[in-house]
Amino acid sequence: MGGPNLRERIEHRFGGRVRDGGLPHGMQTFLVDPDLVVELCQFFKDDPELRFDFLSDICGVDHYPEEDRLEVVYHLYSIAFKWRVRIKCRSGDPPKVPSVVGVWRTANWHERETYDMYGIVFEGHPDLRRIYMWDEFEGYPMRKDFPLRGYKDAYNPFGEERTAAAPSDTGGER
Amino acid sequence: MTDVTVLNKKEEFGRSTQEVLLNLGPQHPSTHGVLRLILEMEGEIVTRVDPFIGYLHRGTEKLAENFTYTQIFPLTDRLDYLCPPSNNLAFALAVEKLLGIEAPERAQYIRVLTVELARISGHLLIVGALPMDLGAMTTLLYTMREREMVMDLMEMICGARMHTSYCRVGGVREDLPEGFTERVSEFCRILPKRFADYERLIARNRIFLSRTKGVGVISAEDAIDLGLSGPNLRASGVDWDMRRDNPYEIYDRLDFNVIVRENGDCYDRWICRIDEMRESVRIIEQCVDAMPGGRFMIDMPTVAFPVDKNVLRCSMETHIQHFELSAFGFKVPAGEVYVSIEAPKGELGFYIISDGSEKPCRMKVRAPSFVNLQALLGRATNMNYLADVIAMLGSLDPVIAEVDK
Numbered sequence: 001m002g003g004p005n006l007r008e009r010i011e012h013r014f015g016g017r018v019r020d021g022g023l024p025h026g027m028q029t030f031l032v033d034p035d036l037v038v039e040l041c042q043f044f045k046d047d048p049e050l051r052f053d054f055l056s057d058i059c060g061v062d063h064y065p066e067e068d069r070l071e072v073v074y075h076l077y078s079i080a081f082k083w084r085v086r087i088k089c090r091s092g093d094p095p096k097v098p099s100v101v102g103v104w105r106t107a108n109w110h111e112r113e114t115y116d117m118y119g120i121v122f123e124g125h126p127d128l129r130r131i132y133m134w135d136e137f138e139g140y141p142m143r144k145d146f147p148l149r150g151y152k153d154a155y156n157p158f159g160e161e162r163t164a165a166a167p168s169d170t171g172g173e174r
Numbered sequence: 175m176t177d178v179t180v181l182n183k184k185e186e187f188g189r190s191t192q193e194v195l196l197n198l199g200p201q202h203p204s205t206h207g208v209l210r211l212i213l214e215m216e217g218e219i220v221t222r223v224d225p226f227i228g229y230l231h232r233g234t235e236k237l238a239e240n241f242t243y244t245q246i247f248p249l250t251d252r253l254d255y256l257c258p259p260s261n262n263l264a265f266a267l268a269v270e271k272l273l274g275i276e277a278p279e280r281a282q283y284i285r286v287l288t289v290e291l292a293r294i295s296g297h298l299l300i301v302g303a304l305p306m307d308l309g310a311m312t313t314l315l316y317t318m319r320e321r322e323m324v325m326d327l328m329e330m331i332c333g334a335r336m337h338t339s340y341c342r343v344g345g346v347r348e349d350l351p352e353g354f355t356e357r358v359s360e361f362c363r364i365l366p367k368r369f370a371d372y373e374r375l376i377a378r379n380r381i382f383l384s385r386t387k388g389v390g391v392i393s394a395e396d397a398i399d400l401g402l403s404g405p406n407l408r409a410s411g412v413d414w415d416m417r418r419d420n421p422y423e424i425y426d427r428l429d430f431n432v433i434v435r436e437n438g439d440c441y442d443r444w445i446c447r448i449d450e451m452r453e454s455v456r457i458i459e460q461c462v463d464a465m466p467g468g469r470f471m472i473d474m475p476t477v478a479f480p481v482d483k484n485v486l487r488c489s490m491e492t493h494i495q496h497f498e499l500s501a502f503g504f505k506v507p508a509g510e511v512y513v514s515i516e517a518p519k520g521e522l523g524f525y526i527i528s529d530g531s532e533k534p535c536r537m538k539v540r541a542p543s544f545v546n547l548q549a550l551l552g553r554a555t556n557m558n559y560l561a562d563v564i565a566m567l568g569s570l571d572p573v574i575a576e577v578d579k
Contacts, residue, residue: 024509024510024511025271025272025509025510025511027511027512053398054398054401055401056401056512056514056521056523056540057512057523057525057538057540059525059536059538059540061527061536062536073525073538075512075523075525075540079398079412079414082419082420084512086512104399104401105399105400105401105548106399106400106401106545106548108548108551109544109545109547109548109551110545113544117235130228131227131228132227132228132231132578132579133228133231134228141233141236142235142236148236148237148240
C-alpha cells in the first residue's frame with residue numbers, strides 16, 4: 001500500500017523533516033514533529049497522486065515511562081487508491097499538537113476524545129473540551145499511570161488513594 | 175422528559191423572537207440510547223445541534239489493556255451490541271495479523287456467514303426503528319419478527335442470542351451445529367419476501383416520504399470530510415465498501431453488489447440498508463453452498479484452545495494447555511497493527527500495539543457510530559425543523575454503546 005513511491009514523494013517534498021517509520025505489518029508509517037503535522041496532512045490530502053482524503057482515526061498512545069511519552073497516531077485512507085498510511089507524532093512536554101480540524105472536519109471529535117483520555121492539547125481546535133468524561137473530572141484516564149479503578153472519592157470507594165503528586169494531573173492543562 | 179429554557183428575548187424589526195435552548199435526552203425514545211442533544215432553536219427552526227455523549231462510557235480501551243487477548247472478545251461484543259460477530263471478527267483479524275496467522279478456510283466461511291447474519295440483524299433494527307421514530311410503529315414489529323429468526327440462528331450456533339463471543343483468535347469457538355444449513359437456507363428463502371413486504375408497507379408511504387426525502391442531505395464531499403462510512407457514506411454516492419476494496423477473509427471469492435445511492439438524504443440511507451440486506455442474503459447463500467470441510471480452529475496449541483472435548487477429558491497435556499491459555503493467555507509478538515472491516519455501521523477499526531506480552535499495550539477502537547454521529551454537529555446538513563433532527567438521527571443509525579465505548 002503506497003510503497004516506495006509514497007516514500008519518495010514525501011522525501012522529495014519534505015526532505016529529512018518527515019522520517020520514515022518503516023512498514024509495520026504492511027502499513028507505511030511516517031514520524032513527524034508536531035509543527036509539521038498540519039502541513040503534512042494537508043499535503044497528503046491535496047496531492048493528486050496520493051489523495052488521502054479520508055481520515056480514519058486519530059488516537060493517543062502513552063509510552064510511559066519514556067521521555068515525551070505521549071504520541072498522537074493518525075490513520076489516513078485514500079478512497080480513490082485504496083491505500084492506508086499512518087502518521088505518528090510525538091508531542092513534547094506539556095503535550096501539545098496542532099489541530100487538523102482545518103484539514104478534515106471529522107478530526108473534531110477524535111481530537112476531543114484524545115484530549116479527554118490523554119490530556120494532549122490540540123492547538124487551534126474550535127471546541128476542545130471533554131467528550132466522554134464529565135467536565136469536573138480530574139486527570140486523564142487512559143494514561144498508563146492512571147489507576148484502572150480510578151481515584152478514591154465519595155462516588156468511588158474502591159479507587160486508589162490519591163498520592164501527593166499524582167503524575168496524571170500535571171501537564172496538559174489548558 | 176425534555177425541558178425548555180428561554181435564553182434571551184431579542185427585539186428585531188418590531189417583532190419579538192425567542193432563542194430557545196432545548197434539551198433532548200438523555201432518556202428519550204428517539205435518541206436510540208442515552209444520547210443527549212442540546213438544540214438551539216429559533217422557533218421551530220434548529221440553528222445548532224450539540225450532541226453530548228459519554229453516558230454509556232465503560233472504558234473499553236482501558237479495560238482491554240488489562241485483559242488477555244481472549245478476554246477482550248466479550249468486551250468487543252458490547253460495542254455495537256446489535257451485531258457482535260463483526261466486532262469479534264475485527265478484533266480477531268487484528269490479533270491474527272500481529273501473530274502472523276490465518277484462520278482455516280472453514281472458519282473464515284463461518285465467520286463471514288455470522289458477520290452477514292449480524293449485518294442483517296443490525297440493519298433490520300434500523301429499517302424498523304426509523305419509521306417508528308417518525309410515527310409508523312408497524313414496521314418495527316415486523317422487522318423484530320425477522321430479527322428473532324437471526325437471534326434463533328445465532329443461538330443455534332453458539333448458545334447466545336446477543337453477546338455471542340463466537341470468534342476466537344485463529345478460528346471460531348465451535349463448529350456449526352447439525353441441521354444449521356437447512357435452517358439458514360430456509361431463512362434465506364423467507365427473508366427477501368419480507369423485504370418486499372417492508373417496501374410495500376412503508377417505502378411509498380406519503381408521510382414517510384415527506385419526512386425523509388430531501389431531508390438531512392449530506393453531499394459526497396461533506397460525507398468524506400465528516401468521516402462517514404458504511405451505508406451512510408454510500409447513500410451519499412461514494413462507492414466505497416471495504417469488503418470489495420480491501421477484501422479480508424473470503425470476501426474476494428464472493429459475488430455481491432455494493433449498494434450506492436445518490437441523494438444522501440434520510441430516505442436513501444434507509445433504503446440503502448434494505449438493499450444491503452438483500453446482498454447479505456446472497457452472501458450467506460454462497461457461504462452455505464461453498465462451505466468447505468476441515469478444521470474450524472487453527473492447529474496451534476500456543477494460541478488455540480483444544481477443540482476436541484474427548485481428548486480434553488483424557489489427556490493431561492491438553493488439560494494443561496487449556497488451563498494455561500485460560501489463566502495466562504498467549505503472548506503476541508511486539509508490533510502495531512491497524513485492521514478495519516466493513517461493519518454494518520461503517521469502518522470498524524482496531525489499532526493494537528503489542529509489547530510482546532499477553533495483554534495489549536494499547537487498543538484503540540475506531541467506532542463507526544462515533545464518527546457518523548458527528549454529522550449532527552453544527553449545521554452539516556439541511557435539517558431545518560426539530561422533526562428533521564429526529565429523522566436525521568434515526569437514519570444515521572448510531573448505536574450509543576459503540577459511540578461511548
